[in-house]
Amino acid sequence: MSFLPIYRTLKADIDLAALIDVESKAFEDVAPQGTAPPYVVWQTISAQANNHLDEPANFDDTQYQLMVYAADAKTAYNLRDACRVALEVQSWISNPSINLYDSKAKLYGRGFDANWILAR
Numbered sequence: 001m002s003f004l005p006i007y008r009t010l011k012a013d014i015d016l017a018a019l020i021d022v023e024s025k026a027f028e029d030v031a032p033q034g035t036a037p038p039y040v041v042w043q044t045i046s047a048q049a050n051n052h053l054d055e056p057a058n059f060d061d062t063q064y065q066l067m068v069y070a071a072d073a074k075t076a077y078n079l080r081d082a083c084r085v086a087l088e089v090q091s092w093i094s095n096p097s098i099n100l101y102d103s104k105a106k107l108y109g110r111g112f113d114a115n116w117i118l119a120r
Helices: 006-012 073-088
Strands: 026-028 039-049 059-070 091-102 107-119
Touching: 006 026, 006 073, 059 073, 059 091, 073 091, 073 107
Parallel strands: 026 039
Antiparallel strands: 039 059, 059 107, 091 107
């Protein structure tokens, strides 16, 4: 499976940069312990190589989930929306409305599931 350029895509978005420093607040799989909110985390959920009978697969269909965490719901919503706008050009958003509250960390989580068809 190929590497999803989520970090690079988020980092290149000017509107997202106004809300968060992607370089220090966006992480694949897990945020380092002690990271101050708000921050963004994404992970691959599943993937499938789109194989052909007469040649190897030329792209992968990869499903990922992106979550943002913030101390208040409004910031979490705004950050999720900005991430969605940045990634929606490359991805198909399949579940746009994941909401949670982590009572232990006292953080609001907002996110979405998406598919990215990535050429090899």
